Amino acid sequence: MLSDEVTQLLSDFGRSLSAVSASVVASLSDPDEQAFYLACDVLFMLEELHGSSEKESHSNGTAIELMAKVVNGEYLLYKLYEQYGLIELNPFLAHFVDVYNQRKRRESQSEVSSHLHNIQASIVSLFLSGETATISDLSAAQFAEQAGRLAKEVDMNRFVDALVNQGVLDPPDGRANATETGKVKPQGDSENVQRLLVSSLTEEISEKEVESLINVLKSDLTLLMSSVDLSINAISSMLHVNPALGRSLITLLLSTILRADVLQLLQYLPPTLPVLEALNHLLVPFPLPSGQQTITTSLLRDEEKSALLHPFLSNATRTIESGAVAAGGENVLDDTSGQTRQVQLLCLFIQSLLRTGAIMFEEYIYEIQTLTISFVYVPEARELFQIVQRVMKQQTADGRTPHSATQYTSVQVL
Numbered sequence: 001m002l003s004d005e006v007t008q009l010l011s012d013f014g015r016s017l018s019a020v021s022a023s024v025v026a027s028l029s030d031p032d033e034q035a036f037y038l039a040c041d042v043l044f045m046l047e048e049l050h051g052s053s054e055k056e057s058h059s060n061g062t063a064i065e066l067m068a069k070v071v072n073g074e075y076l077l078y079k080l081y082e083q084y085g086l087i088e089l090n091p092f093l094a095h096f097v098d099v100y101n102q103r104k105r106r107e108s109q110s111e112v113s114s115h116l117h118n119i120q121a122s123i124v125s126l127f128l129s130g131e132t133a134t135i136s137d138l139s140a141a142q143f144a145e146q147a148g149r150l151a152k153e154v155d156m157n158r159f160v161d162a163l164v165n166q167g168v169l170d171p172p173d174g175r176a177n178a179t180e181t182g183k184v185k186p187q188g189d190s191e192n193v194q195r196l197l198v199s200s201l202t203e204e205i206s207e208k209e210v211e212s213l214i215n216v217l218k219s220d221l222t223l224l225m226s227s228v229d230l231s232i233n234a235i236s237s238m239l240h241v242n243p244a245l246g247r248s249l250i251t252l253l254l255s256t257i258l259r260a261d262v263l264q265l266l267q268y269l270p271p272t273l274p275v276l277e278a279l280n281h282l283l284v285p286f287p288l289p290s291g292q293q294t295i296t297t298s299l300l301r302d303e304e305k306s307a308l309l310h311p312f313l314s315n316a317t318r319t320i321e322s323g324a325v326a327a328g329g330e331n332v333l334d335d336t337s338g339q340t341r342q343v344q345l346l347c348l349f350i351q352s353l354l355r356t357g358a359i360m361f362e363e364y365i366y367e368i369q370t371l372t373i374s375f376v377y378v379p380e381a382r383e384l385f386q387i388v389q390r391v392m393k394q395q396t397a398d399g400r401t402p403h404s405a406t407q408y409t410s411v412q413v414l
Contacts, residue, residue, distance in 0.1 A: 001043045003027075010042075010076070013068035017143065020072045020135040021079040032260075033079050036091070042073045043095060049073075049116070064141065070120050071140040074099075078127045085255040086221060090161035097159055098122045122147035128154045161222070177234055185406065192225050193217065200245055201229075201237040210245045217249070221256050228253065230261060232268050239274040247278045253283075254299060263300075263308050271316035271342055276349040279312070283358045313367035316346055321374060340378055346371065347380035361391060 002010075009024050049066055074096075081090040090096070092221075099120050115229045123143065126132050129152040135143055143150070170231075196213050199205055217255045219225040228249055229235075239246035253262045282299045300308065320342050350368060353359045363369070365388060372385035 002038075002045055006038070006041075007045075007069075010045075010069045010072040010336060011065045012072065012139075013064055013141040014139050016137050017075040018079070020140075021076045024076055025080070029411070035273075037093060039077055039080050043092065044074055044118075046073050058411060066116060067119060067144050067408065068140040070116050071123055071143050074120060074123050074127075075135075077409060078132065082132075084257055084259070087130065089221065089257055090127075093159060093162055096127055097156060097163065100128060100154060101156065116283055119144050119147045122151035125152040126150065126237045127152050128152075128156075128159070143253055163271065172196065190223060190227070193223060197227055197229070200242045202241060204241055205245070207244075210242065210248075213245070214248050214252070217252060221252070224252055225251075225258055230258070230265055232265065235265065236269055236275065238270070239269075239278055242397060243274045243277065246274070247281050250278060250282070251299065263304060266308055267311040268315055269312075270319055271346045271349075273345055276345055279308075280349060280352055283309070283353055285355045305359065306363065309353075310367060313350075313364060313371065317367070317371045317374060320346070338373075343371075343375040343378045344380045347384055350384065351380075361387070365391065 003047060005027055006024055009020055009027065012020050012034075017024075024038070025031050025035075027361070028038065046069075049069055077088065077092045077095070078087075081092070084090065087093060087096070099117075102117065102121070110339065123135070126135060131152060135150065193213065193216060196205060196209060217227070235246065235250070238249070250266075253259070269279075283305060320339060323339055323342070350364075350371075356363060368384055369388045372381045372388060375381040376385055
């Protein structure tokens with residue numbers, strides 16, 4: 001059941017849809033854990049609102065408040081899963097499709113309910129057609145006034161496969177699939193994808209095969225999620241043998257509902273050159289086209305960077321140390337060329353992130369300090385160690401400790 005706070009926020013017909021949804025999410029103590037339960041409660045609220053409007057009962061508020069709840073509620077269901085990129089991956093796709101399909105079946109409905117359904121079907125048509133950018137700055141009241149003009153016609157056949165994958169529809173036979181979805185996948189697509197992915201773990205595949213494979217998986221994220229082996233050994237092997245393919249697959253997977261699983265997996269990859277290059281690709285900001293408000297962006301949000309990098313750096317240091325123990329047979333560091341090379345790569349990786357502004361030094365000072373103390377004999381580690389000492393002395397002089405500062409220190413890395 002929705003809290004009074006969320007109910008009041010959804011009743012706001014004056015603020016923009018994006019502002020209302022942001023306020024609702026901000027009201028959650030743990031958005032990642034609570035988002036789905038919130039969405040289910042919103043769906044239940046929408047069903048109740050139509051029940052009350054059928055009886056011309058305004059016990060849930062005035063007509064404009066009912067409208068605000070419908071518009072803000074639908075927008076929230078969409079916005080909570082917008083990060084996955086495709087509407088087909090939204091767990092409430094079946095609800096959107098049902099609302100749209102019901103738009104012409106209102107003969108026995110009351111005037112209030114019919115009006116609400118018109119508005120509701122209009123906003124859902126924008127979700128299904130991928131044209132939500134035009135409404136994010138509109139308020140619920142403004143959208144209701146323009147709903148008829150903004151509504152889009154949607155070919156519902158394109159969602160059959162997604163609804164089958166979600167278990168909402170039964171799988172059609174080959175002929176039904178051809179008529180209902182407008183396309184039939186080549187019979188061997190799945191087999192070819194599996195074959196190439198398995199081959200990519202042990203042998204280099206051609207650029208043409210990589211391009212073909214990525215194009216197929218881009219067009220069918222369900223096939224992507226069911227085909228890629230999300231294990232440490234498999235991803236590590238692919239990044240070593242076919243680095244471009246590995247990086248592309250990781251980027252694609254981050255646009256699916258497996259995003260959290262992928263980010264967790266990346267924490268435990270070994271600190272080899274192909275792995276560090278893949279992480280650098282995800283973390284380092286890249287330029288946006290001119291005219292954008294934000295000049296640069298990266299593939300991960302700030303909180304995702306922190307959740308990934310803290311454990312990765314700690315695990316990487318332990319991995320290198322354990323290699324030294326295995327090589328030397330004792331609990332001492334064995335200055336082998338292989339271990340030195342790994343330390344150099346990890347230090348250069350950290351320096352790259354610092355230099356490009358992907359991370360701030362103070363946030364990772366503990367992990368960097370642990371690495372540099374353990375391998376201070378390596379020149380690159382010694383250079384970072386000196387920076388650690390300098391920053392800590394400055395903090396002591398300022399009466400601060402790491403993580404207590406309100407602003408992170410910008411460190412010049414050559």
